[in-house]
Amino acid sequence: xxxxxxxxxAWTDPTCPVARTVDLIGDRWSLLIxxxxxxxxxxxxxxxxxxxxxxxxxxxxxxxxVEHGILDKSAAADGRRHTYRLTEAGQDLFxxxxxxxxxxxxxxxxxxxxxSVLVDDQGRELRELHPLGQDxxxxxxxxxxxxxxx
Amino acid sequence: xxxxxxxxxAWTDPTCPVARTVDLIGDRWSLLIxxxxxxxxxxxxxxxxxxxxxxxxxxxxxxxxVEHGILDKSAAADGRRHTYRLTEAGQDLFxxxxxxxxxxxxxxxxxxxxxSVLVDDQGRELRELHPLGQDxxxxxxxxxxxxxxx
DNA sequence: TCCAATGAGTTGCAAAATGCAACCTATTCG
DNA sequence: CGAATAGGTTGCATTTTGCAACTCATTGGA
Numbered sequence: 001x002x003x004x005x006x007x008x009x010a011w012t013d014p015t016c017p018v019a020r021t022v023d024l025i026g027d028r029w030s031l032l033i034x035x036x037x038x039x040x041x042x043x044x045x046x047x048x049x050x051x052x053x054x055x056x057x058x059x060x061x062x063x064x065x066v067e068h069g070i071l072d073k074s075a076a077a078d079g080r081r082h083t084y085r086l087t088e089a090g091q092d093l094f095x096x097x098x099x100x101x102x103x104x105x106x107x108x109x110x111x112x113x114x115x116s117v118l119v120d121d122q123g124r125e126l127r128e129l130h131p132l133g134q135d136x137x138x139x140x141x142x143x144x145x146x147x148x149x150x
Numbered sequence: 151x152x153x154x155x156x157x158x159x160a161w162t163d164p165t166c167p168v169a170r171t172v173d174l175i176g177d178r179w180s181l182l183i184x185x186x187x188x189x190x191x192x193x194x195x196x197x198x199x200x201x202x203x204x205x206x207x208x209x210x211x212x213x214x215x216v217e218h219g220i221l222d223k224s225a226a227a228d229g230r231r232h233t234y235r236l237t238e239a240g241q242d243l244f245x246x247x248x249x250x251x252x253x254x255x256x257x258x259x260x261x262x263x264x265x266s267v268l269v270d271d272q273g274r275e276l277r278e279l280h281p282l283g284q285d286x287x288x289x290x291x292x293x294x295x296x297x298x299x300x
Numbered sequence: 301t302c303c304a305a306t307g308a309g310t311t312g313c314a315a316a317a318t319g320c321a322a323c324c325t326a327t328t329c330g
Numbered sequence: 331c332g333a334a335t336a337g338g339t340t341g342c343a344t345t346t347t348g349c350a351a352c353t354c355a356t357t358g359g360a
Contacts, residue, residue, distance in 0.1 A: 003260045012178070015266050017254030018185050018247060024258060028162075028176055028318090035168050038291040044337050054319045059338060069257070080327050080336055086291070089257040094291040097168060098281045099249035104167030107219070107239040108174060110153045114299040115165050121293060124284045131248045132277045133270045141188040141236070141244040143271060149264035178347090194308050204348045209309060230307055230356050303360090310353070317346070324339070330332090 015149050024068050025093070029053055029061050031100070034086070034093055037071065042083045065090075099129050165299050174218050175243070179203055179211050181250070184236070184243055187221065192233045215240075249279050 013019035025031050029051065036050050048058055062084060065071040070090040076083040086093075101118060109115050119125055133139045163169035175181050179201065186200050198208055212234060215221040220240040226233045236243075251268060259265050269275055283289045 003258060003263070012182065015264060016185075017251045017258060017265050019182060019254075020258035020265075021250040021254035022178065022181055026176065026178055026181060028172065031172055031176060032162065032169060035166075039296050045335085048337095054321095055338070056320090056340085057318065060317095078328090082337070091291055092256060093253055095279050095281055096246065096249040096253050097291075099246040099279070100171040101167045103243055103246050104169075104171035106242060108153060108167060108170035113153070115167050115170075116299055117297045118294055119297050120283045120289055123297070126289060126294070127282045127284060127286070129245050129249070129279050129281065131245055131279065134274045134277060136277070139270055139276060141241055141247075144268055144276070146189050147267045147269050147273070149266055195306085198308095204350095205309070206311085206349090207347065228357095232308070301360100304358095306357080307355090308353105309355105311351085313349090315346100315348075317344105319344075320342090322340085324337105326336085326338105328333105328335080330334100 016146075021096075025065075025070070027061075029057065030065060031093075031097065033058075033061055033065065034070065034090060035097055037084065037086050037090065038094060038097065042085060043076070043081050044084075047084075095129070098126065102126075102128055166296075171246075175215075175220070177211075179207060180215060181243075181247065183208075183211055183215065184220065184240060185247055187234065187236050187240065188244060188247065192235060193226070193231050194234075195231075197234075245279070248276065252276075252278055 011020060012023050025034065032051055033047055036047060041047050041050055044058065044062070047053070047062070048055065051058070053061075062071065062073070066073050066084075069087055070093070071084045072087050072090075074083050074085070075081075098118065105115060105117075117125060131139045131144075133143075161170055162173050175184065182201055183197055186197055191197050191200055194208065194212070197203070197212070198205060201208070203211075212221065212223070216223050216234075219237055220243070221234045222237050222240075224233050224235070225231075248268065255265060255267075267275060281289045281294075283293075
């Protein structure tokens, strides 16, 4: 992907991967666009209807996601549509989307409140994601720390 | 946690856990505040200095994170500071932060570009997170789909 | 005791991002 | 040919963000 930002902008924190990711997809819409792309949306109109986003904002976000190598834009076979597809980098955001989804399921819904569920081909729910150390043992935030670069 | 939004606001998508999570922490700063809290920041001034955020924005974000049950605010022992600590729900965001970090490491840095690294107590890097089905087999975005609620 | 420093905000205002509605352009179907 | 579809762009109002200056309470030291 293109590992530079548009002219005039700068990374929030030049060495932190979390900050970079937030710079790229940390706004109200980008991640929801990616979510819908993972769920099969491909055209401008599909995103528009699923998200209820303003047209100009959608135009802007799709352009930036293409620019950052997360989506790929191509002419559709039918000649009058465009097709937006996740690149490899975009598909690789699946893990992050699942992590955010699982947190939401645990903490952002009342116990009796219904929510959509992510399932595999057989309709079975996914396992819960948990960070693991090299030895395979679960690792908490307190048991880890950031090693800054020289 | 408080599973309601402030009066006048509404969920982007009432049944999608991804959308709810993005509603709560999907802005430029909230996730970076949480990242720094996981890395040991506890006071207003610490967050201010680490992030380079405007004071009024930090005030607002800390208030919202407390409101949403992600941070807890208390008076520090020294009497003149406040202490912000991650609640259980806040600590549970560790998985999501790690997922975003690992994506950034893979796709938002040039091969030779240095970045900070998350390590355990022995200085060893974490394993890569990957969504797994109930059977323990890796699951891709294409091999899964969203089941909507009735 | 008083005074400067520290910590945590608040306020006012300018700039940028967002959202809505109307408009435009090309293709295609009947 | 004319209407419908798809994918935008433009103008303008609203909201959010960011910067700098100001406030207020505590507190440690001369």
